[in-house]
Structure formats: C-alpha cells, structure tokens
Amino acid sequence: MNLQGRTVLVTGSTGGLGREFVSQSLARGASTVYAAARRDHEWHDDRGIPLRLDVTDTASVASAAAAARDVDVLVNNAGITGAASLLESPMDEIRNTFETNVFAPLELVRTFAPILAHRGGGAVVDVHSVLSWLAAPGAYSPSKAAFWGVTNSLRIELAGQGTHVLGAHLAYTDTPMTANLDVPKSDPAVIVGRILDALEAGEDEAIADETTAGFRSVLGQATTGRIPSRT
Template identity: 45%
Template sequence: MELKGAVVLVTGANRGIGAAFVEQLKARGAAKIYAAARDASSVTADGVEPIALDVTDPVQITAAARIGGDVQILINNAGISTGTSLVAGDEMTIRREMETNFYGPLLMTRAFAPILRGNGGGAILNVVSALSWFTTPGAGAYAASKAAAWMLTDSTRLELASQGTHVVGVHMGLVDTDMAKGVPAPKISPAELAAASLDAIESGAQEVLGDEWATFVKAGLALNPAERYAQIASALTAA
C-alpha cells in the first residue's frame, strides 16, 4: 500500500528507530501520524499527534484504539532490552521483557486488527530482531521475547490474510540507538532501517533483513545448533 496519504500509528515513537519512522513517514507524505510513547511529552516531532501509550497497559491500548479509529498502518516498534539471562536472571525482569516485546505487539495487533479491517486491510509492521534467531550469554530474555515476536508476526500474517492486512517482520543486528550504545560493533542507522521497513510496506514484502548480520544469521538456520553457534561465534569474534 502507499504511504502517501496514509494514517499511521508508531509505538515507541519518541526516539531511536521510532523517531526515524516518524521522520520517514512525514517525508513520504503520510496524512496523519500518531506518535505513541509512554510519556507523550517526550514526542518532539512537528506535525504529529502524540499519544500516551505504554504497550504493557491494556487500558492505554484500548484508549489508543479509540483515538486511532482511522489508523491504516500499525508499526509495533516499542521494545526494551535488559540484558537478563534466563537461568540466573531476575524472573520479574524476564517477564517485563516478554510483556513489552511480545505481549505489547500482540495486544496492539488484537486491538487494531478490527480497525485495519474497517479501513480496508492496511498493514502491520513488527520491529523484531536478528536475535529472534540466535542468542548470546546474557541476552536470553531479549532473544526469547524476540523469538516469540517472530512467531507472532508469522501467525498474525496468516490469521489476518483474509481481511487483507499485510504483516511485515523486520530483523536486524545492531542499530545506532541508545539500546546499542557502548557495543563496539558495526551498526546501521535508524534512518536506514526505517527506510527499508517502509519500502517493504509499499512493495508488499513480508520480511525485511535490515543489514548483513540479519542476512548472515538467517542463512544459518538450517545448520545444526553446534555448527550454527560456531559460525556465529566466529563472526562475532571477527567483528
């Protein structure tokens, strides 16, 4: 579908990838942009409609759906990374990561699917991660939540096909945002990732491999775990 003239809601729109989506949507002629963040006052972009939205809060999600009855495209971008391991990490922190990165986009999808149907089908774009396909020590909670978000994307694509809703999954390695600050490895810019993601909405593509790392990791999924993780470890060492 065309972005020009479309009505779009972006979660986590106040900074990083979310802010890049907002700027790209403005440049591509979106008619209205609902810029959602936990603190609406932190949304500083001009020409958008800020919405206070914590994607772990069902009451706020219901309120956002009431406000955004004209939405045609939902971009599930909000997420957190706590660096928590699954075996020794704090259970409540693990649950918080799952609530934000999996249940957040799930509840948003459930709330907005009827709205998208009523507005012609539209599209949903989920910002997932290459960490949906592998993990590293200390990233267990994040990787588990993103693996769940990957399957959420596939499942909702199938479930919403009959109403004409196009569902896109975006996978990438490191993006130059606060979340990846201090990690000494190559990063793509939020603008690059947002541009590739929005291109997919317009072209009808179902999946975005946002950088070389996402392409590399996905290519190894057919390997057995020992081979796959040896390959990933070698690449991480080389980086």
C-alpha cells in the same frame, strides 16, 4: 502499501528507530502519524500527533485505539533489552521482557485489527531482530524469537481481512538501546528506510542490513509462517 495519504501509528516513537519511523512516514506522504510513547514529546510537523501509550497497559492500549480510529498502518517498534540472564535475573524481569516484547505488540494487533479491517485491511509492521534466529544469554533473544513466531501466525490469521503483516529484522543499530555497546552499528535512517521500502513493496520480511541477511541466508528457505491450504 503506499504510505501516501495513510495514517500510521508508531509505538516507541521517541527512540532512535521510532523517531525515524515517524519522520520517514511523514516524508513518504503519510497524512497523519501518531507518535506513541510513554513520555511527553513534540513533533515539528502538524501531521505528527503525540499519543501517550504504555504498550504493557491494557487500559492505555484501549485509550490509544479510541483516539486513533483512522489507523492504516500499525508499527510495533517499542521494545526493551530486558533481563540479562534466564538463570539469575529475577523472574519478574524475565516476565516483563516477554510482556513488553511479545504480549504487548500482540495485544496492540488484536486491538487495532478491527480498525485496520474497517479501513480496508491496512498493514502491521513488527520490528524483530537478528536475535530472533540467533540465541544469546538473557531474555531478549528468546522474546524476539517468540515475537517472530507470533508475527508469522498473525500473518495467516489476518490475511482474511486483507491486512499485510511485515516482520522486520535488523542487527545492531545506532540507537539509545545500544549506546553502551562498542560494536559496529547501522544508521537507523538507513534501517527504517529499508523497512518502509519492504512495506511499500508488499514483502513479508524486511532484512534491513548485511549482517541480518547473512544469518537469514543460513536459514535457507525456512518458512515465514505459511502452511499449505487444505483441499
């Protein structure tokens, strides 16, 4: 999937990774990038089009799809850290974490799948985490594990219409979401560059940093969601 001349939609576009997805997609020749977010924002490039989108609101998702009928690549980047404890956080916070990190990107794929099919198949990029494979307290880790499973199943279901599905995994990256964490962090520009390289290479997974590569190797040849065809 070469981005030259393509139309890209990036959710969570005002965050550290989101801004990189927008700017690097434009740098790789995208003709249009819909920079989707819940708040107003501007881009210093006429090809970057601000788009109001609350990924957890069905009406907002439908409105975005009506405004962006030319999308070739959907980047599901929006997400939250969410509830800090599965035992002590309010259930509403836990449900909201899963709503934002799992069900919202699923609804976006369901909504944009016909558009991608009409455009020849296109691609979906789902931004996961190394915590998709590594348990941690709170709702973030299990929500990303669930999202990974959703991505793997979508890859199978969307294959028939020629849609490429890329799951991207990364560890701590220097974004507003991790601003309060005193840990080594990757440069978001490097991470997004590696993800887009994987997209253009047609890979199923983007392993975006060395930490993530180490944990992925522990999984060995674990399935990416494919099952043998029946005869």
